[in-house]
Amino acid sequence: GAGVSQSPSNKVTEKGKDVELRCDPISGHTALYWYRQSLGQGLEFLIYFQGNSAPDKSGLPSDRFSAERTGGSVSTLTIQRTQQEDSAVYLCASSLASGTGELFFGEGSRLTVL
């Protein structure tokens, strides 16, 4: 696509429920990144993919968080048994290849856990 597309743009869920966030990168971009931004804070790295593999999962805050990417394109970030501290904006970005080329961000998915 023309830009990085994320869905849903807003998600309100109850504590304990599972949520899935989706990211569709720019066509031709092989690297895909997930970041989290809590209110008033900076960008917290979660995970990145080069193709379908995830060389660096070090930023995932707990085992409730997982991500996958299939077909070298769309990625899904899954949060199981959501907690209130998971409330944040989840941002996806893509670039031509890992550590190469300009990084472009989507508009984010705002998650609110009640």
Add this chain to the structure above:
Amino acid sequence: GIQVEQSPPDLILQEGANSTLRCNFSDSVNNLQWFHQNPWGQLINLFYIPSGTKQNGRLSATTVATERYSLLYISSSQTTDSGVYFCAVIGNQFYFGTGTSLTVIP
């Protein structure tokens, strides 16, 4: 990973004033980007600048890779410049600074 420090953390300007934002990084990098996060949270690419100087309207940026810093210049600031400015450096992945929060007062 690479450490990225931005200064100042906060900046308040009168409309029309000029400012300089700084980004220091701890190791050799392949490239560097500046972003503006507007009050609605959208991250906008400003400059992709491995070295040298680039200009885009009232904004310009200079990166001195050998000395591990980059500067973002904003001239004749406008209220629409308000938001957070992030620097990101590119090693084997992207490393972000904690940002400079800019408020431009009419």
